[in-house]
Structures are given as C-alpha cells and as structure tokens.
Amino acid sequence: MTFLDRWRERWRNVRDRLVADPRFQRWALNNPVTRPLARRGARAGLDLAAGFVYSQVLVACAQLKLFDLLRGGPLPVDALATKLSLSEPATRRLLDAASSLDLAERRSGGRYGLGLLGAAFAGNPQALRVVEHQPLLYADLIDPVALLRQEKRGALADYWPYSDGDSPKTLSAQQVGPYSAFMAATQPMVAQQALDAYDLSRGRRLLDVGGGEGVFLAAAADRAPQLRLALFDLPAVAARARERLDAAGLLARTDIYGGDFLNDPLPEGADIATLIRIVHDHDDASALKLLRNVRKALAPGATLLIIEGMSGVKGAEPLDAYYGFYTLAMGRGEPRRVEEIEALLRDAGFGKFRLARNPLPALASILVAQAV
Incomplete structure (x- = not known):
C-alpha cells in the first residue's frame, strides 16, 4: 500500500466515524454551509x-399503459380513471x-x-418491456438474505431455463419462447448502442454467437449491406431466428446454426464475432470455455465484440447492484469489470x-x- x-x-475512516455520529448529522443539517450536502445525503438515503416503492409505481404505470394514454396530451382525473379501470381516488393516488x-x-x-x-419512457417501448419484466425479479428479492445464502431457488432460473440445465440443446420451443421474445423485444436499444460505437462496414462476415432471434443481425444488415451474416444459438431459438430473418428478407445472406455454444464447434470464417448480453450470464469457468470456443472459430486478426453492461464504467455504477442480484436469482453469472473480462479474454x-465509446454505458458497454 502506497503512502x-x-x-x-485514514481519511475515509475519519469520514465514516463522523458521518455515522448522530451529533455530527444534526450539526451538518443546522450548519448553512454543510446543509445542502446533508440534505442531498438524506434524499439519497x-x-x-x-x-422498491418507486419501481412499483413505474411498473403500475407501464402495466396500465398510462404513458400511452398521456402521450396525446393532458387528461383530467375522471377521464383517466375510466380509461385505467380504476376509481378516481386510486387514479389520483397513482x-x-x-x-x-x-x-x-400536474397541469392546469x-x-x-x-x-x-x-x-x-413513452418514446422507448423497449425500456417499458424491461420494466414490465421486473416483477419476476422482485418476487425473488422478497427475501434477499435467503437468496444470498442460497436457501431458496430464484424463480428467474425457470424463466431462463438454460441457466441451470445440463442439456440446453434439448429445450423445446415452448421453453425458449418467453425469454427469446423478451430478448428480441429489448435488443434494438442495445443494438443501436453497439452499431453506433463500432463500424461493421469494415467486415465481410459477422457471426452473432447466442444471437437469439436475429434482431441484432437484422440491424447490422441494415447498417452494412455487404456483410454476410451467421447466427448460432440453441436449436429451438435458431428456428425462431430463421422465421424472423426470413420475414425480413435476410435469409439468403444468413447462415443459421443450432447447437450448444459451450460444447459444440462454432462456424468458422467470420472476421467479426459478437457476444451480446451473454458473458455476464456465465460463471468464470463457463465464460472462459465459451471464449475459447469462439477463439477456435476465428482466424488471427479477427475481431470479437463483447456487448453488455460492465462494472466500473463511468455512468454505469449501479450495475453491480442490478446485475449482481439479477444473475444471483437467475442461478449463474455475475457482472464483471472491464479488466476482469479482459483477463478471461487473454486466457482465451x-x-x-x-x-469503444458509447453514450449509454448503463445500457451496454x-x-x-x-x-491473436
């Protein structure tokens, strides 16, 4: 430890003792110089x-489609009560x-x-889809200590059935349907961040590993019309991707593969590969196994993009709280700092x-x- x-x-220890002292707290609130800082701290607390109450208000607004109703302009309480199927007192409370x-x-x-x-939120349906998904996580967080002690199994593990299964390739279309649809609905906002930050037009063939229903590939195809496309995911998910990409008119330039990306060989020939919201779903051993499998499929000089929320990035500080507990309820995975991901990549x-620079690291880095 340096000087x-x-x-x-030493300074932090002194600070902690002071702030924890009730007498100092009262002094800070009464002192006109320190009062603004004390008030900000009290508000943060x-x-x-x-x-949780704030988030439930947001969930209620999302579920009742309140933002859609107000998008056309302000409305009186009685009209909103009718549209929301709530009593007027309940509507006013909300x-x-x-x-x-x-x-x-409040308006005139x-x-x-x-x-x-x-x-x-009214202009971002993908964000609202995430909000509507949150009650699944909230149910698992009713007893966070039990979750930390692994005294209970998170219900999110059932929503993401591959998270604790030994044979993910055997998952049925019914099993992969809910999470695949959720990922597809929320992928555009992540795709936009990635495609604005990295120019895919320099590539010839793009392989999206764990590519879901092909939403990112469709967005990439629009940005880089010369790109050949390839997608690898579980067989039941790959079938959903085939339908979506066929409807988008992209099947002729896309190769779709079904398999287990931890254990099956990945298709070769891509000069750019992507892992989007994948690595943080895995513990270190599985993440390293995945990265090594990706490396086997790539020639030296090929590029890999890891696109997900990362710890320690300025503007994304709360991700340790959110993804830390989300992956705990899910049954595996963890948020990682950039240097921790780089260490895994180096080993692979x-x-x-x-x-890459992007404006919303809280969404994805x-x-x-x-x-090499």
Whole structure:
C-alpha cells in the first residue's frame, strides 16, 4: 500500500466515524454551509429505502399503459380513471405518486400530463418491456438474505431455463419462447448502442454467437449491406431466428446454426464475432470455455465484440447492484469489470483490447478484442 493509499484510508475512516455520529448529522443539517450536502445525503438515503416503492409505481404505470394514454396530451382525473379501470381516488393516488417521480406532471385545470421521465419512457417501448419484466425479479428479492445464502431457488432460473440445465440443446420451443421474445423485444436499444460505437462496414462476415432471434443481425444488415451474416444459438431459438430473418428478407445472406455454444464447434470464417448480453450470464469457468470456443472459430486478426453492461464504467455504477442480484436469482453469472473480462479474454487467446465509446454505458458497454 502506497503512502497515498494509506492517507486515503485514514481519511475515509475519519469520514465514516463522523458521518455515522448522530451529533455530527444534526450539526451538518443546522450548519448553512454543510446543509445542502446533508440534505442531498438524506434524499439519497430516502431514495434507497423507498426505491422498491418507486419501481412499483413505474411498473403500475407501464402495466396500465398510462404513458400511452398521456402521450396525446393532458387528461383530467375522471377521464383517466375510466380509461385505467380504476376509481378516481386510486387514479389520483397513482398520478400524484407518478408526478413525484417525474413520470407524470400536474397541469392546469386539474389535468395530468407526462413528466420528463414519463415522456422518455413513452418514446422507448423497449425500456417499458424491461420494466414490465421486473416483477419476476422482485418476487425473488422478497427475501434477499435467503437468496444470498442460497436457501431458496430464484424463480428467474425457470424463466431462463438454460441457466441451470445440463442439456440446453434439448429445450423445446415452448421453453425458449418467453425469454427469446423478451430478448428480441429489448435488443434494438442495445443494438443501436453497439452499431453506433463500432463500424461493421469494415467486415465481410459477422457471426452473432447466442444471437437469439436475429434482431441484432437484422440491424447490422441494415447498417452494412455487404456483410454476410451467421447466427448460432440453441436449436429451438435458431428456428425462431430463421422465421424472423426470413420475414425480413435476410435469409439468403444468413447462415443459421443450432447447437450448444459451450460444447459444440462454432462456424468458422467470420472476421467479426459478437457476444451480446451473454458473458455476464456465465460463471468464470463457463465464460472462459465459451471464449475459447469462439477463439477456435476465428482466424488471427479477427475481431470479437463483447456487448453488455460492465462494472466500473463511468455512468454505469449501479450495475453491480442490478446485475449482481439479477444473475444471483437467475442461478449463474455475475457482472464483471472491464479488466476482469479482459483477463478471461487473454486466457482465451485474445488481445489488443479497447473499450469503444458509447453514450449509454448503463445500457451496454462495447469491449473490442482481437484474436491473436
């Protein structure tokens, strides 16, 4: 430990003792110089304690399609009550709660319109799909200590059936349907981040490993018309991709493969490969096995893009909380820092890493690596 590290440690210890002292807390609130900082800290504490209630207000707004109703303009409470199938008191309670969170906004004449955040959600159906998915996670988090002690099995493991199965290739169309549809519905917002950050037009053949229903490949095909496309996923998922890409008129330029990407050989010949929201679903041993399998399919100099939420990236700090508990309920996986992913990549035969710049790292970061 360096001198600077020791100094920082001593300072933090002093800070912690002060902030934990009730007398200091009262002094900080009464002192006009420190009062704004103390109030911000108190508000942050309230937001943490009430965060579940906030999220449930958002879920209620999403499930009741409130943002769609208000998108056309402000409405009075009685009209909204009829459209929401709620009593007027319940409607007003929801609207006041939503207004306090900037999801709605009080307007003149007793009407309510969209708040700034509500307008953002109204224009982003993919984000609303994630919100509507959240109750599955919330049910598993009712007893977070039991989840941490592995005294209960998370229900999310059933939603993602490949997460604790020994033979994922045997999953049926019915089993893969719910999560495949969810991934397809939420993939466009991730695809946009990746395609804006990395120019695929330099490539000849793109292989999307764990490519789901082919939503990313369809977006990539639009950005780079010269690209040949390839997708690898579980057989039942690959069948869904075939239908989607056929409907999009892309089947002639796409090769679709079904199999287990941990154990089956991956198709060769791609000069760009992608793993989108895949690596953080696996523990270190499985992630390394996957990366080595990808490396076997790539020639030296080929590019691999890992596209997912990553810990420690500025603007994405809360991901350790969200993905940490989401993957715990799911049954495997963990959020990783960029350097931890790079260590796995290095062991798998990749190098020349760089983190591509993108405006929303809380949604996804894009780590570029090269097969060496």
